Amino acid sequence: MSKLNGLILAGGRSTRMGQDKSQLVYHGKPQREHLTDLLRPYCSVVFWSVNAIQSAELLNSNQLRIVDAFDITSPLNGILSAFQYDAEAAWFVVACDMPLLTGQSLDALAKGRNLAKMATVFYDSDGQLPEPLLGIYEPAFGPILHQAVKEGAYSPRQLLQQNDIQLVAAPNIRELTNINDPVARAKLDL
Template identity: 70%
Template sequence: MTKLNGLVLAGGRSTRMGEDKSQLNYHGKPQREHLTDLLRPYCTQVFWSVNTDQAAALAGTTQPLVVDAFDVPTPLNGILSALQHEPDAAWLVVACDMPLLTNRSLDALIDGRNPAKLATVFYDSDGRLPEPLLGIYEPAFWPVMQKAVAQGVQSPRTLLRMNDTQLLTVPDLRELTNSNDPAGRDAILTQTTAGDSRS
């Protein structure tokens, strides 16, 4: 099986949230650190996907980074940059704004991985389309992505729909919940706090 790296997508501008989503604290530490800890048992190494401003702020960190290298204003930039950074590796990608993600979904993703496909992802919360921001992208996807981007494709979901992808059903739809704005953040904080108090 191909080497598997982890990638926490943290390079978004967080305009709706009004603060860096990757640094929100749902589990006693910044979300990017929490997800790094979740991914580490599955991966050879876990990287943070960051934009150039974040990279400057993280100068001197020991945390491995993949800095956005393309003029693509979507999360596809992070995935492309990772595949360019290490094109012989597969990448287990997770968005930083999935605070309810647990090992249950990651186990299902790893168990359902089909390395003969270009990617393995779950159906999204509607159960109809691929969820591009939690999945495994194989090395063979790199040249396909390059060609598609050159033709103007910028949506990772569109890329997955256009190509040979392994689609799985997520064990718990709640784990795909995105926290994109203050109202969503507060609702999830209520859930995670209640869960912590019961444990």
């Protein structure tokens, strides 16, 4: 079995929130740190997937990070850069903007993992489509992703729909809620 690395997707522009979503505090520490703690039991190492600006801000920190290596603004940049960093690892990917996430969901994904498929992900809240930004991506997904990005296909959901993946029912679909703007954040009971 290939080693499983963690990847916190933190490199988005957070335009709607107006501040870096990965640094918002919901559980006593910045979300990117909180998620690192949650992922650690499943992974040999956990990296933050960051853009160039964030990476420069972290210059004096020893935080493990992978800087976006491609000229696109998309979560796929982060995942592809991770495969470029280590093509033989599998990557347990978690978006930084799911503050309700707990180990319950991560456990369900880890237990539902199918090594013969390219990825193991949950159905999204409609129970129909795959939720791409929380999942385990096997090494076989790397070349597929590379090709897709080369062709300008940047929709992670579409990419999953076109490939052989393992879909798992989320134990608590609420945990997959994205919080993208201050209004949604204010409504959260955390």
